Amino acid sequence: MKVQQELGKIGEDMAVEWLRNKGYSIMERNFRFGKAEIDILAEKEGILAVVEVKMRRRGYLGVLADAVSLKQRNRIIRAADHYVLANDLDVEVRFDVILLLHENQKFNLEHLKAAFSHYHQ
Known part of the structure; x- marks a missing residue:
């Protein structure tokens, strides 16, 4: 389990660096509310990106x-709503997934913007 946690942290660090390079400001990391944890809260041009980071090994055939x-998703949405209200933010909220595919110490990053929403069932 410890190796998985270390890989998760590496993945989050890589996602943060990638987002910063794309012009995002990192607001919070590992924000907790109830049973939910949001990996990254990042802002760019009035949009708060609520980012879930997933690490997968090469050969992963699932849909991002x-x-x-x-x-x-429901837990993340509730946590994001709480964060926005608690910080009195006037932003559009978008739920993103960053997937890192891992093979032989190399990583390929995929970013899916608006991966899900309040209305996605």
Whole structure:
């Protein structure tokens, strides 16, 4: 389990660096609310990107948007709503997934903007 946690942290660090290079400001990392944890909250041009980072080994054939279960999506949405209200933010909220495919110490990053929403069932 410890190796998985270390890989998760590496993946989050890589995602943060990638987002910064794309012009995002990192607002929070590992924001917790209830049972939910949001990996990254990043802002760019009035949009708050709520980012879930997933690490997969090469050969992963799943659909990127399905990398986050409906239960996890609902928790993330509630946590994001709480964050926006608690910080009195006037932003559009978007739910993104960053997938890092891992093979032989190399990583390929895929970013799916608006992977899910409040209305996605």
